[in-house]
Amino acid sequence: MLDVFLTVIRRDLLLAYRRRADLMNPILLYVIVATLFPLGISPDAEFLARLAPGLVWVTTLLAALISMESIFRQDFEDGSIEQLFLSPHPFSLLVLGKVVAHWLITAFPMLVIVPLMAMLLHMPVQAVPVLWITILLGTPILSLIGAIGAALTAGFRGGGVLLGLLVLPLYVPVLIFASLAVSAAADGLAVSGQLAMLGAGLILALLLAPFAISASLKISMG
Amino acid sequence: MWKFLHRLSSLKYFYEWSGKWVPWLLGLTAVLMLVGLYWGLLVAPADYQQGESYRIIYVHVPSAWMSMFVYVVMAGAGFVAIVWRTKLSEIVVSECAIIGATFTALALVTGMLWGKPTWGTYWQWDARMTSELILLFLYFGIIAVHSVIEEPRTAARVASILAIIGVINIPIIHYSVTWWSSLHQPNMQLISKTPSVHPSMLYPLLVMATAFQFYFVSLLLIRMRNAILYRERITNWVKNSLARD
């Protein structure tokens, strides 16, 4: 069982590696957006530092959303999603493998770039590790919820904008807990409560989302 | 009971059965609404803190209650639609979305109109208003599904999944928003939005809430009948029943 799960991940990672130039694009977008904020708001360090947790996290939400659109597209076009569905292994497990692979490809690089982004926005140093942990705990939730939306809209024209409409409201709790944790850390306050909520959210999403994703894919396949 | 439910799930039978109920339900809605309005506007005393403007409660709170109730109904019907694939529950999911969105929008607009004289501003990032706004976005998503996906049965099943996910998420969203606003607004206005409700104010509120419930059931049945008529427009029973009229 674990074998199949890992095979799915390995296959998707390999496919992504073959087109590694594409992988850099979301990261570049992320960094460019980070430089737009000071230009659009103010270069004042104190002011930016107050906004930084929210800015980083809203950008993360949008980056996650944009990357979700492509998670099942290829598989729908070449029919490999039906192959997965027809295989004797539990469909939700295979689908979870795809989400994990997608998270490794898209969110993992974010973990590398996020400290840089925090620095650009003058975030206090003690908040950066907490920001890093919120990204680590939060982005898998974004991927799991986003995958449900992507699965629902994969088969339809105009699904891209619809995906944002469906998924962003569901991202609200992640945004709140994550940016509260970072703000609290910046003020030197305890963050265990917020991080525990993110962890609980991740467990809940891991338990429930695979079934929702597989049910959604079945509907989209018709 | 099961036999009745089974027969009811046939669209033709449901259409005929619901036709008998709609006029009565509408009548009851009108009566309850008039009683509630009279009681709330003329009989109930003014609030000792807010004066007359508290009377907005009689349209605001029922709308807010209905906005959540309709979502739960929609998710329940969505569950039935996914598990048993009955057409009727799919229609319920599709028709609930727009009604629920209307109630949510009403709750927001009346909340804003209440906010101005109470808080001094139309919009406050207050926990309840904020979660209501997010609820509206959830409804918009489900409505958008129906406009993007043309095949009505597929659209209804997609909407069903979304409604179920939404119903799991709404408490989490509400909790997170409450926590967020409690951290950001330690000096919220002294006047809480629900005054400790005295029975003389509570009873008209309950009458209005019941009126809104009946309105919802009436409009849902009417809209479902339209949807059935449209989906079954090429079948014989629809054509025959038209020929009879």
Place this chain on the structure above:
Amino acid sequence: MQEFFYMDGKALYVWGSYGVTLVALLAGLALARLRKKRILREIKESLEQ
């Protein structure tokens, strides 16, 4: 009577909310009725053909 419409000077807000609610509820019913008429007309036209 005048006091009733005056509502402590909050008339705009109170009557505004009741007005919006009433209009929205009635519009819901009216739109449904309109749609029914349209569907029936469509079916009748297809019958005549």
